[in-house]
Amino acid sequence: MEGKVHLVLRLSEVITDSGVVCHKLATRILECQGLPIVNGQCDPYATVTLAGPCRSEAKKTKVKKKTNNPQFDEVFYFEVTRPCSYNRKSHFDFEDEDVDKLEIRVDLWNASNLKFGDEFLGELRIPLKVLRQSSPHEAWYFLQPRDNGSKSLKPEDLGSLRLNVVYTEDHVFSSDYYSPLRDLLLRSADVEPVSASAAHILGEVCREKQEAAVPLVRLFLHYGRVVPFISAIASAEVRRTQDPNTIFRGNSLTSKCIDETMKLAGMHYLHVTLKPTIEEICQSHKSCEIDPVRLKDGESLESNTENLRQYVDRVFSVITTSGLSCPTVMCDIFFSLREAAAKRFQDDLDVRYTAVSSFIFLRFFAPAILSPNLFQLTPHHTDPQTSRTLTLVSKTIQTLGSLSKSKSASFKESYMAAFYEFFNEQKYADAVKNFLDLISSSGRRDPRSVQRPILLKEGFMIKRAQGRKRFGMKNFKKRWFRLTNHEFTYQKSKGDPPLYSIPIENILAVEPLEEESFKMKNMFQVIQPERALYIQANNCVEAKAWIDILTKVSQCNQKRLAVYHPSAYLNGHWLCCRASSDTAAGCSPCTSGLPANIQLDIDGDRETERIYSLFSLYMSKLEKMQEACGSRSVYDGPEREEYSTFVIDDPQETYKTLKQVITGVGALELEHAQHRRDKFKRTKYGSQEHPIGDKSFQSYIRQQSETPAHSM
Structure with a gap:
């Protein structure tokens, strides 16, 4: 359930004019925060009930209109025990009723004008035994779902749902704490060889390259260093590539970093280029099925083929004429890719194109056409027929962009190979090459490196x-x-x-x-x-x-x-x-300057903290990498299998960087340990930050008590 409630309970002993004693409970509902919004509105009120085995007394607050953070500040009084003769021994002694079975229940409701009645928002239950002391009880509580008692369903009646949820929490210090580690990371592009840099080492130790690529790209974009870094790691990868046909086809750190850069810097470009055409395809619902086996009754293969050809032509045209809209940072990266590829494979005249097309077509445009909702090109998943159309368009565009020498071999299906014959003309290849030339040059570094204007x-x-x-x-x-x-x-x-x-x-x-x-x-x-x-x-x-x-x-x-x-x-x-x-x-x-890139909201300190967390998580791998550097420096024989997964071109330089990384991570860990101790001392269960009912609180307490100050 959403929302939390702030209340105060006070149990008082009252002596009446006749000299008898009774106990009264004052329940003060102060405020609520973060209540659920139902059908776009929230008009909350609370009911307060003193409930026990033999009694139930309820009272209600006023309705607060149009807010999910209501300020109630209302007090309700309940008589807990029957009047009795006063004596000191009976002070707060509830012998005439089993008080342990009494509880205060607070229910939150949304006032509704609908015929189905008011909507339940959540509840909390407080046993009166928490009030055995004379001081008032004040606390925040999380709202809980309704207790259905014996009516709860058995687990096997509920079905099952498989989820993969990733939750990341980072505590970010002020900027000066991160200076040593941040500066070490930002120097990565200048380290020779780049495999000995801190950023490249992060990619080596992370279980998935994507883990490292996301914070690295965001950090380098924020400080304007993403192009030099990607250029450096791309050049190193190209030098290790033996076959030009496999260039940038793996899930390397280079590929993941370029993917992430295109996702961040190129989303606006993608929308401007593709969204109008994708929306037209989704709205027109023209049949484009060209697989004879899948044709429905009454459909014409010739008509469907013509529909699909028109869509492919339209998408191809908007892509190949969009070069001037390509973000500068992407163009700079593509320039470095084509230069590195052309230098490495001088006998292959097409490699300077395939190096770029493997990203802009295969990893950018084609996936966006295939799954437009993942790129916010459509608000929802497309219907099956439209999805099939987009799949066929994506396949064709991907093959057109790849400039592969054998187009028919690119398709497993014979009907796709036959359809592609419509585009087996030199004008399509020329359009792709002109587009690739433009997005990897246009005056950004040395435009004359492009052979033809x-x-x-x-x-x-x-x-x-x-x-x-x-x-x-x-x-x-x-x-x-x-x-x-x-x-x-x-x-x-x-x-x-x-x-x-x-x-x-x-x-x-x-x-x-x-x-x-x-x-x-x-x-x-x-x-x-x-x-x-x-x-x-x-x-x-x-x-x-x-x-x-x-x-x-x-x-x-x-x-x-x-x-x-x-x-x-x-x-x-x-x-x-x-x-x-x-x-x-x-x-x-000057008024007509176009933005080189869409400005991104990136917090450099937060990204450095994320990188620190990754280094800390994979500390054992950093230490193994140190051992591998030492082993390679003194031993030329067969390498131990556990070391073979690391790319280490210069053991001495890599060891030096590893030592700096471990030192920087250790210094930050000391700061985090001190922060955890200070936070643990200040933490109060029932506070606004940690309401009662927060199931993660006990886990937090256990983690803090088990975590030593020096732990990584």
């Missing part, structure tokens, strides 16, 4: 002469503009040699230009280190499209401007701020 946009626009000659005429001319991932150029006509070229890395900002500058609409400016190029697009839609795409390809340039001049420099001054120097700093903040 990728055309992003082209068309006629009007540009104002830049006045490269100080006293030359500055008129407007129509030119053919062309943007690739290498440069932005213009020429007289399409196909002519370029008259002027701006390298992508020289674009400092791309911003609209105010109409008052030249009395012309739809103008924007491409700002370079020496001057700005003023351009007029054909219409406002084209102007925005050019601004967006130019901003996207240049967004990672290191010298991008934070401020700019929204108007032109004419007649010896800037029209916007009247500054006379043509090199004066901008007067307005």
Whole structure:
């Protein structure tokens, strides 16, 4: 049950005017917290009952409207014993009734206008024997389910439910406590070899690579170190790979870290790209079954095939044209993957593509199409027919993205191989390669490492002469503009040699230009280190499209401007701020910058604490890894089987890092031990933090009493 109740019980001895004594119980209901919300509302009230074998007396609080944290503060009085003659010996002596069988029961209800009556929220029962002392009893209680007495069902009548529940609790200290371990982790990308780094060691000792990848990626993303780290471990993995066809196909630390990065940084990109098409597929309910065995009566194989082909074409198109929306951090990682793969397998010209497609298609887009609800693309599980359609689309997209040389061999089913023949054209392979080129380059590090430029946009626009000659005429001319991932150029006509070229890395900002500058609409400016190029697009839609795409390809340039001049420099001054120097700093903040990544809410200290907990949990493996380093340093013979699972390229460097890790973990463990002792001293059963009825409390007490201060 949800919710807890704060109450005070006081047993008082009352002497009446006639000199007789009776005992009265005052029950004060102070407040409740966290009561369940029923059908979107909660109008709670409480009933208080003094119950025993031969009596039952109930009273009720007022209803508190529209709150699940009601403040009642009401007192109810019950006569516990019959009046009797007063004497000192009988003080709090309940001989005339078996008080041990009396109890106070508090029931919480939700007041309802429905014909079915009020809804039960929970109850608590307090035996009066807890009041054998003169002081009041004040405590918080957890609400419990209703006691059905003898009507409870037998276990075998209830059925069974198998669950896998993982609960993790970390106590996070202030940031300075984590500095040694955090700094050691953040240096991982710079350690040579990377297998000797603290982050890589965590992946070696964890039972599942996913355990290590989740906090590592979040920590490195928070501190801007995820790309260097993944680049380092990816390069190391590629060097150990013997067959280019198996590159990044295992569940290694590299694969899990990239998966986690795509999940965190790429979810918005995934939604923007796929959600409209997935929603259309779910809503249209077109039959796409192409397995002759599964065809229903009245369905046409030709019609179903055409429906499926249209869906695949649509999904393929939205994916392969989404390159400019791919988050920067993902593009940087893909760049490092293709570079490492191309360097390792120089004779395989396709490996630079398969290294990237193994993630963006096989681990990102295809799973999202197959199970859209797991990626929040749909609110619920899809119906069986839609699920089957998405399965077929996912299979085809996965094969298209893999660029495998033998497409028919990619399918176990003959009907899928036959269907794939619709897409066995060079234009599909070219579209995939262009997409992979774009998301693994576009000016992010060294775009010229890509062998061929990728055309992003082209068309006629009007540009104002830049006045490269100080006293030359500055008129407007129509030119053919062309943007690739290498440069932005213009020429007289399409196909002519370029008259002027701006390298992508020289674009400092791309911003609209105010109409008052030249009395012309739809103008924007491409700002370079020496001057700005003023351009007029054909219409406002084209102007925005050019601004967006130019901003996207240049967004990672290191010298991008934070401020700019929204108007032109004419007649010896800037029209916007009247500054006379043509090199004066901008007067307005840049407006068209696209976010490089969606900002993530990550607590670096919490992630470091999680990593500490993992190191602490696997301390025995850390110690075994130390032994393995020592063994390899002094012995060249056959390795012990228990050491063979560790990747240790440099035993001495790895041992050094292990020692630092164990020291850092030990220091944090001392702080945790002190915190546990202090918390144990402050803990009070029945407090707001630990209400009576909290079944985990006794387990907590037992754990704390059994845990030595020095334990790992």
